[in-house]
């Protein structure tokens with residue numbers, strides 16, 4: 001049977017190269033072969049984040065592991081933090097901060113809208129905050145935050161800037177150095193094209209200093225970045241057994257990212273996202289994210305009234321394509337389409353044609369040649 005086309009917002013289909021690594025014989029986690037691979041992976045991680053003044057970390061665990069490790073390690077009980085809520089993953093950062101004793105303030109946004117830079121500036125200049133948590137692309141709302149403007153405001157006001165790039169890094173422009181931020185995180189299973197199971201972080205030197213100089217002890221063993229730092233500086237140090245296959249598969253996936261080239265990869269993701277939006281609008285559906293703040297990696301659309309679940313299941317049963325429903329209260333109104341990793345222009349067109357056929361099969365009126373605009377955009381990828 002042909003492989004299902006995964007258009008959920010992670011995990012994504014793996015390339016044959018990465019799959020071959022997953023199926024290769026087990027190697028020892030404390031063997032020189034593994035140490036060398038891990039060192040190469042750390043260099044590739046720094047390259048993908050475009051980080052120079054700091055330290056990359058790769059830890060076995062999902063993206064939430066990276067989120068929790070940052071909070072447990074850099075935030076002390078009662079520290080005042082600001083969380084920008086553009087969806088469920090900003091809210092998760094607030095929950096983690098609350099669980100670990102921070103004094104949390106949340107800056108909410110309307111569904112589909114980015115965080116408001118002006119209000120953020122007003123809040124941050126009114127009292128000191130230890131850190132601000134920003135989600136670059138919130139996978140639940142499909143909104144891309146203007147990270148460059150937001151991080152400037154955060155740094156101007158003297159707070160640590162932490163960016164969740166789980167749904168952006170590898171698929172949208174992201175340059176740690178240019179952003180001048182302190183911490184960024186991502187996960188293996190989205191735009192990097194690797195299987196789930198590895199969290200990746202980059203900490204700037206000043207974040208490493210804060211880590212070393214904190215007053216209270218870090219109340220965690222596994223989420224303790226001061227401990228993990230020693231492993232990253234010398235992978236022969238044992239802290240916990242890494243998921244070796246996932247780590248090696250991630251190295252292969254990052255090699256592929258760098259072989260393609262970041263700029264070319266970002267452009268591919270951008271064109272695919274433009275084509276998808278054009279096709280979705282051509283089919284008469286509305287995009288969830290406000291114009292100008294749509295993500296290059298995931299697209300949300302409102303389906304014709306009451307049809308989200310049926311479209312979702314027909315795409316799976318009739319076309320072998322898996323998309324996601326809306327998140328939380330939006331579940332029944334929205335579809336979310338993940339488009340990152342190794343996705344090609346022709347797969348994008350297949351997906352749009354399947355969506356068109358599905359709508360027609362549900363008696364939705366679809367204009368003739370609704371996908372013409374998408375086809376034109378995708379032609380630029382050839």
Ligand SMILES: Cc1ncc(COP(=O)(O)O)c(C=O)c1O
Pocket residue numbers: 009010062063064065089135137138139140164165166167187
């Ligand atoms: C933006 C964002 N942050 C964090 C996470 C959490 O990652 P994980 O599910 O790998 O723990 C996700 C997961 O989809 C995400 O999209």
